[in-house]
Structures are given as C-alpha cells and as structure tokens.
Amino acid sequence: MTGQTAAIIGGGVIGGGWAARFLLMGWDVRVFDPDPEAARKINEVLANARRSLPGLSDVALPPEGRLSFHENMSDAVADASWIQESVPERLELKRKVYQTLQEHCPHDAVIGSSTSGFKPSELQGCATRPSQIVVAHPFNPVYLLPLVELVPSDKTDPEILNRAKTILTQLGMHPLHVRAEIDAHIADRFLEAVWRESLWLIKDGIATTEEIDNAIRYGFGLRWAQMGLFETYRIAGGEAGMRHFIEQFGPCLEWPWTKLMDVPDLTDELIDAVADQSDAQSGRYTIRELERARDDNLVSILRGLKAQDWGAGQLLNAQDRRIEGTVALPDDISQPIVTLHRAVPLDWTDYNGHMNEARYLQAFGDATDRMMLLIGCDADYIATGGSYFTAETHIRHLDEVHAGAVIRVETQVLNGAGKKMHLFHRMFEGDRELATGEHMLIHVSLETRKASDPAPHLATTLIKVADAHAALPAPKGAGNAVGVRR
Structure with missing residues (x-):
C-alpha cells in the first residue's frame, strides 16, 4: 500500500497518531489543522512512533512516506485515498468539515471519522455523498494499538467498507466491523x-x-x-x-x-x-x-513490563531484589563465583523447543553484569563516568536447555590487570554443562568513550579475585576460536 496518500483533518493526539501510523507504513500524509502548533505537536508524536512502532516488527518497515502541512483543507484532501477526520466531538463541526472536504476529495476516497460517540448516520446527515463516510474509531496510541472500530450505516457503500477493511489490515490494524449503529460503538x-x-x-x-x-x-x-x-x-x-x-x-x-x-x-x-x-x-x-496459552501470554506481558520496571513488572523486580538479598563477593573466592542462578523462562525458547542463541548471550551478559556489581562497578560508580564495555565474546553451545530448567553460571576471572576484565563463564543445569562464554571487557571513560584505568578500589578488588582464580585449572575452551573439525 505504499505510494498512496492519506489526509489527516485535525492534528491532535488522535490525528497525530493516525499520521504516524500511515507515515511509518509508507503512505504520504497531508495534514490540515488551523492550530499554529500542529506541526510541532505532530512531529513530537511522530518521534515517539519512530522510537516504538518499528520495534514491534521483525522485518524492516516500508520506507517512510512524506509528511506535509497544508493551510487549506482542499489542498490536503486532493487525490487522497483515505481521509481521517479527528476534529473535536461537535456534530455540527464534523458535518461542516465533511461538506467542505467532499467538495475537493475524490469520490471513491474512504472518509473515516475518529469519533468515539457519534453514529455514522449522524455524521452523514448533511453530507454530499454519505456513502463514503464511515466511523473508524481507533485507540490511543493509534500507531501502536491495532483496534479500529469500523462502523457503517445503511448508506455506506459496501465497496468503501471493504476497501477500509483492506487498508486498515495492511496498516497492521484490526478492523472490528460493528454491524449495527450504537452510541459509543463497542x-x-x-x-x-x-x-x-x-x-x-x-x-x-x-x-x-x-x-x-x-x-x-x-x-x-x-x-x-x-x-x-x-x-x-x-x-x-x-x-x-x-x-x-x-x-x-x-x-x-x-x-x-x-x-x-x-x-x-x-x-x-x-x-x-x-x-x-x-x-x-x-x-x-x-x-x-x-x-x-494464557500462562505463556501472561509471562510475556509481565516480563515486558518487568523490563520497563513499570506496573506489575515493578512488583516483580522488587520481589527479585528481596529474594536476592545483599550483593557481595563470597567469603571464599578461591573457586569460580556463581554469578547467575535462575529458571529459564517460557519466552526464552525457540522453534526447536530449547533456549535460543540470543538467550545464552543474555544469560552470560547478566552474569557479567553481576560480576561487575561484585567488584564495585555498580550504578553509583557508573554515574561517576566509568564502566566496562564488552570488546569480544565467544560462546560454545554444549547441550540443550529447556524452559523451566534452573541454570547456574559459574565465573572465573582469567585476567583483571589494567583496563582489562577477562571472564570465563560456564553454564550448568545441576552437574550438566550446557555452555561456556568467554568475554573480554575494557574499562572506558563514559565521557571520552575511550579505554581508561578503573578506579583504584575497582582495580584492587578485580585483581584480588583474578589472583585467587589464577590457581584454578585453565577452563576447557578458553582462548579458542570457532572450532572447525577436520
């Protein structure tokens, strides 16, 4: 559906959301709104949409359409395939808008109204061509939420209704056909x-x-x-x-x-x-x-909220902290340090029924983060302008692991001198070794984004652990590149 044009009449919160949805799905968008701040408001909504909507897709979205603002409604609606009216909820205003835009828009354009309360027959009351008007009521934010209540009257052209369903579907939305006119729809x-x-x-x-x-x-x-x-x-x-x-x-x-x-x-x-x-x-x-299915879905939703530390996800994070207790190096650092101990969640598995590749990296990354905390590279330290960046990673996948399995990562510090932190992680379920991850990190200045020496207390703690681990046998696979059997 790229290469088509949508006209947005009214650029408030809902109109801006419609503009963003159409633009990011490849449509050219023309906006008419007498508000002198309309361009600023819509561009701010669009910035949020560019930040969030593409992340819902696992494929690249179409090239973004062109956005333009027009002083006259006639210019905005000319040659438009879809016209979305999102003006304030005053029936006389909406009817006046339809009379004006129908003087200039194509006769086969879909005219959708964002109204949350009026029935289509009320909107069509003074229209030149009532057959092309339909209620297309979305939910905010329009660029993320897929539902559109599509309400025709007995005067709506069935072809207009079918085209509206097709276009909305191709925008990634769900047109819910409300078969009877009713106040406030469904x-x-x-x-x-x-x-x-x-x-x-x-x-x-x-x-x-x-x-x-x-x-x-x-x-x-x-x-x-x-x-x-x-x-x-x-x-x-x-x-x-x-x-x-x-x-x-x-x-x-x-x-x-x-x-x-x-x-x-x-x-x-x-x-x-x-x-x-x-x-x-x-x-x-x-x-x-x-x-x-319910449990799988709820886990995905709750873990998404957890990543944002919001709503029920904030409760889950607080519970994790209560269970975890104080973060501190163990008294005995002569052995590899347990840096991760958790169950594999439902959403970590792939089409083969076992943990997917990205989650092995996430588990080892979480173990690295834990090691950073243990040596003192915590949020307070990072706020002072220093941190560790990962420079190189090598993961070996040794055995399968499935959802619900309780995994444990044991970490050996191979080198802690100077700017380097060289870690070797081993992942286990019980005594069964599942994977290894070798990671080279470099301490950097967050101001210059270049390598820098860690603070003395960090350097001292890291060297202390590295020296203790130096007596351990070199772990199998350390220093390996990708193995090619001959």
Whole structure:
C-alpha cells in the first residue's frame, strides 16, 4: 500500500497518531489543522512512533512516506485515498468539515471519522455523498494499538467498507466491523461502565485513583490484554466450560454489587447464545491448552513490563531484589563465583523447543553484569563516568536447555590487570554443562568513550579475585576460536 496518500483533518493526539501510523507504513500524509502548533505537536508524536512502532516488527518497515502541512483543507484532501477526520466531538463541526472536504476529495476516497460517540448516520446527515463516510474509531496510541472500530450505516457503500477493511489490515490494524449503529460503538461502552463505577468508588470513599488503577493493572487488565473477557471466563468455568461459568456466577448479576444494575435477564436464550458463541470462539482448545496459552501470554506481558520496571513488572523486580538479598563477593573466592542462578523462562525458547542463541548471550551478559556489581562497578560508580564495555565474546553451545530448567553460571576471572576484565563463564543445569562464554571487557571513560584505568578500589578488588582464580585449572575452551573439525 505504499505510494498512496492519506489526509489527516485535525492534528491532535488522535490525528497525530493516525499520521504516524500511515507515515511509518509508507503512505504520504497531508495534514490540515488551523492550530499554529500542529506541526510541532505532530512531529513530537511522530518521534515517539519512530522510537516504538518499528520495534514491534521483525522485518524492516516500508520506507517512510512524506509528511506535509497544508493551510487549506482542499489542498490536503486532493487525490487522497483515505481521509481521517479527528476534529473535536461537535456534530455540527464534523458535518461542516465533511461538506467542505467532499467538495475537493475524490469520490471513491474512504472518509473515516475518529469519533468515539457519534453514529455514522449522524455524521452523514448533511453530507454530499454519505456513502463514503464511515466511523473508524481507533485507540490511543493509534500507531501502536491495532483496534479500529469500523462502523457503517445503511448508506455506506459496501465497496468503501471493504476497501477500509483492506487498508486498515495492511496498516497492521484490526478492523472490528460493528454491524449495527450504537452510541459509543463497542469498546467505549465497556470503558464507560468501568469509568462510571470508578467514579462512584471514589465519590463513596471506597478507593483512590491509584488503588483503582492497581486493581486493573495488577489483575484482570493483564488477563484481558491477551484473551479478552469471554475467553478468560471460559477458563474460569473449568472443564465444564462457559455454560458452567454462567450457571455458577450468573446470579451475581442480580446482587447489588455495583451502581450499574440495569442488567439483562439470564434467559435460556441468552445463556445458549453466550455458550454457543464461546464454543465457536474457543471450543477447539481444551481448558488445559487455554490455560497454557494464557500462562505463556501472561509471562510475556509481565516480563515486558518487568523490563520497563513499570506496573506489575515493578512488583516483580522488587520481589527479585528481596529474594536476592545483599550483593557481595563470597567469603571464599578461591573457586569460580556463581554469578547467575535462575529458571529459564517460557519466552526464552525457540522453534526447536530449547533456549535460543540470543538467550545464552543474555544469560552470560547478566552474569557479567553481576560480576561487575561484585567488584564495585555498580550504578553509583557508573554515574561517576566509568564502566566496562564488552570488546569480544565467544560462546560454545554444549547441550540443550529447556524452559523451566534452573541454570547456574559459574565465573572465573582469567585476567583483571589494567583496563582489562577477562571472564570465563560456564553454564550448568545441576552437574550438566550446557555452555561456556568467554568475554573480554575494557574499562572506558563514559565521557571520552575511550579505554581508561578503573578506579583504584575497582582495580584492587578485580585483581584480588583474578589472583585467587589464577590457581584454578585453565577452563576447557578458553582462548579458542570457532572450532572447525577436520
């Protein structure tokens, strides 16, 4: 879909997100917004998108399109294949925008509205060609979140709707075709229910904003992120499935738990509809298979949050620190030092079912980081302007290791003189040797980015360990290049 043009009418948070999504997928983007700060705002959103969106893909994105800003709406929409309206939520303003842009845009262009509340038939009220207008409601940030609620009216041209689905899919998004017009579409109705109940909890002094956010981000929000509502509840029903879940928890709907008490009667027809649709959605999986998929997904999400030290990931990091305790050299340094002791997580395995190559390097890199901490090269020291950079690495893969295995890395310091830190790591599961990693690091000045002498206390501690390890046998494989058998 590269080489096409999108027009963005309204360059706020949502309009800027649309501009970034189109641009990074190879489209040329023309922006119309009378705000004199529009260019600055959109370029700032675009900078965030350039930083984050490409990381979702394991292949190179298309060449970025061209971005231009226009003083007249007529210039922005001329020859555009897609026009996205993201002006403020005032119906009379939106209708005026459509009347103007339809005087100048191609008759076959898709006109999508980012509206979160208006129905397409309301938007089409004064339009010259109502057939080309459709609701295309995204979620912020548009350049990362894939959902777009695509809502037509009975006046929307089916060809426009199909083309909209195709374009959105090729932008990497998920067009959710909302088959009936309804206020706030689908997703915002959920958000509105949660929002209203949250306001009641605050008003009644039950919870604070932070407590409500924690209830979501540490609990059901994580489950919803990877399985949604009904598949999550299907698991809760156990082997008996969704019908059992409704029978068990359905009566709760009649209890005065929330302020939202206008609930549908759980008739046989409604129970059958939910159970049958759940079977169609997830019935091909056993409950155990769904549980394993859920666990794999949650581990990936939680470990991602852990890497960012945010939300539930921040809790996990704090727990690691509690378990780990004080970081200090062992009393006996005459033997290799254990620098890593952990289980292999689910997301470290590859298509062969064992730990992938990159994770061996990560494990040895973590062991190196631990060794740096043990000799005093910690965050406080690095803040003073010194650190170690890895100059060379050689890994030997000796045996397989699978998810759940508890691995241990033992580290021998081969050289600690001057600017060098020469380490040899051996990875074990129990007594079984899995891999070795040899690493040469150089102490550098973070100001000049060049080799420099370490601080005296670092040098003294490192030499002390190296001297103690000098009495150990030279580890097998140390100093080897890639082995070629003849």
